[in-house]
Amino acid sequence: MARVSKSGTDKAKKPGASTDSGKSQIVIGVGGERHQAAGPGGPVLTTNFGTPISDDHNSLRAGPRGPLLLEDFVLREKIFHFDHERIPERVVHARGLAAHGYFELTDSLADLTTALVLGEVGEKTPVFARFSTVAGNKGSADLARDVRGFAVKFYTKQGNWDLVGNNIPVFFIQDAMKFPDLAHAVKEEPDRGFPQAASAHDTFWDWIAMTPEAMHMVMWQMSDRTIPRSVRMMQGFGVHSFRLVDAAGKSTFVKFHWTPKLGLQSVIWDEAVKINGVDADYHRRDLYNAISAGDFPEWELGVQLFDEQDAAGFDFDHLDPTKLIPEEVVPLRVIGRMILDRNPANVHAETEQVAFCTQNLVPGIDFSEDPLLQGRNFSYLDTQLSRLGSTNFNQIPINAPKCPFANMQRDGHMQTQVHPQRVAYTPSLLDPSGPRESQDTGFRSFPTTLTGGKQRERSVTFADHYSQARQFFLSQTEAEQDHIVAALIFELSKVEADIVRETMLGHLVTIHEGLGERVAAGLGHDGTITPAKPAVATRTDLAPAPSLSMLARGLPPLRGRQIGALVTDGASAVLAASLKKAAASTGAMLKIVCPTVGGVVLDDGSKLKADYQLAGGPSVLFDAVAIIASDDGTTAMLGEAAAINWVHDAFAHLKVIGASPEAKPLLDAAGVATDPGIVVLEKDAAGYFEAASAGRTWAREPLVRTVY
Ligand code: HDE
Secondary structure (H helix, E strand, C coil): CCCCCCCCCCCCCCCCCCCCCCCCCEEECCCCCEEECCCCCCCCCECCCCCECCCCCCCCECCCCCCECCCCHHHHHHHHHHHCCCCCCCCCCCCEEEEEEEEEECCCCCCCCCCHHHCCCCCEEEEEEEEEECCCCCCCCCCCCCCEEEEEEEEECCEEEEEEEECCCCCCCCCHHHHHHHHHHHCCECCCCECCCCCCCHHHHHHHHCCHHHHHHHHHHCCHHHCECCHHHCCEECCCCEEEECCCCCEEEEEEEEEECCCCCECCHHHHHHHHHHCCCHHHHHHHHHHHCCCCCEEEEEEEEECHHHHHHCCCCCCCCCCCCCCCCCCCEEEEEEEEEECCCCCHHHHHCCCCCCCCCCCCEEECCCHHHHHHHHHHHHHHHHHHCCHHHHHCCCCCCCCCCCCCCCCCCCCCCCCCCCCCCCCCCCCCCCCCCCCCCCCCCCCCCCCCCCCCCCCHHHCCCCHHHHHHHHCCCHHHHHHHHHHHHHHHHCCCCHHHHHHHHHHHHHHCHHHHHHHHHHHCCCCCCCCCCCCCCCCCCCCCCHHHCCHHHCCCCCCCCEEEEEECCCCCHHHHHHHHHHHHHHCCEEEEEECCCCCEECCCCCEECCCEEHHHCCHHHCCEEEEECCHHHHHHHHCCHHHHHHHHHHHHCCCCEEECHHHHHHHHHCCCCCCCCEEECCCCCHHHHHHHCCCCCHHHHHHHCCCC
């Protein structure tokens, strides 16, 4: 049957031919579907080999009701390509989000390193940063309780430097040999395929219970650090010690820290659980929207610098990645800033195909002997082959250096470079102009002096597993300690095997007796607890380090945050305008939530547009909330469970709530009790914003949750 076209012809236009209307020609198919032929200036659809396509919607067939023909190369190519669209996801850190930007050096380390990226003040180095969760699969929810990857690729003039870190400064293990076990334990249990993106299950805690070296990291993992409000509001750490090496070959140890300009902020566990339901893409949407709106996230790069002699004076071995150097011991020196100002144009090409490799260093930066780092240097290169399928993965644009590169490596799958040279080797007299090594500018490894025999043995300096775990717990504010206790209770309550739970309680009392007892109370554990047997005595004299606490680092600003306002028909236009103005002056975003997405009519007859419909905009999405309602609007909201939950959740999540006097019955129905975080909104929202700048109302917490 011939296709019927509105323009009276059943033939598609000749490829590249323009239409009379100036727009692309619309052809209505037999089933009513709309096809578009190329318009003026628009490209003609082609196969991957450039053959123009006349019809992209109807397969070639033997008669209108007959079978398809194998000859149809247009159909076969399209399906062939589609069938192979996915590449294996990362074995860990599968779920990620990323952005382009630049790093600008503000303080030179030229006296310590030959790395130009750390030497030339004002130099802007392009970067690509990818943030990720570790355990979940690619399609998992953003707010799983999990460590966050914080990986930055610097495209420097001396080659790519990949700083592949996390948002936590220590790691679970001391030897790369254990990494597959850790990953197998935390990922979904293989016999049942669940839970994904969750550590709250038997196999994870079984493995942790048998691995005392993980205790320090577990304290961080159970803190609110693993449920960040936004990737824009979390720190990043290089974790391992690296070396800076100067022109004379002198080495200085360095640890890298990223500190967000927006301050540190996390959500509360109950919020995380609910955000995952209402917006599983909460973090990627947040970063994407912020960058699209021109609100570019920024981090300071700080370094901790120390030498062998300093290291010898530490209470721990800095080569042990389960230990950190508190900023109180070696202060941070801020040397630059990273700004992310461009979203990826294509997530597969960039976020998925980016291949971070810890081995990517530049002259002047070198590895330390941290055994975990040494193991990583094998893993990251190796894994790219299974993910990207070719040793030429470095030629994918997101992975290619932005400086010239040349060597004698040739051929392989998906080679995109055409090497015209006859000589593909060195040395050679035939082609003296080919690339050659350089003693002056080439990368040289620091000649560390090594001692000891070839053996499978861990240094005794790695034996203390509990002291820094205890120091971390004691460095937290009361609210943060309460959350660690609550997280452990939640996680261990999901464990079915008593022996695992009991063994964990033994570790917890060894870290800190009060911590273990509180968790035991929350688990309803009434038996005795057998403490773990540390290899060396746990130190109780390590001074609490406030730099390890998020809350002790100070209040985050309102900038970059979202204020949610629930507004009903007939609400005060003056108040709505005042709220908008005050939000703009603090750099916060005001989001309007209404009973319908069409918005509301305010008391002056003006229309207010909604950003969210009530059920799609629960208060968990916002940092602080306001309710501007009329009497009638309030009465209507009293019949909406979603409205009552909206207010109740905001209260339970310790948010500052501003409410017009008419909304009082709604607050009462939601069980809101008066405290400094509850502000009556009269004509002016300025007072409300002052209260909102104080962050969460922590003092409210014991009213809304049992604190064990
Ligand atoms: Fe990774 N890790 N890791 N890791 N890791 C990977 O590499 C590995 C470790 C980290 O956004 C994989 O390309 C081993 C510490 C980040 O693409 C893999 C060991 C830290 C990312 C791998 C560790 C990290 C990865 C999976 C123990 C913080 C995501 C896909 C020796 C300092 C990078 C890939 C991105 C990814 C192995 C331990 C951070 C399999 C063997 C410690 C941020 O190669």
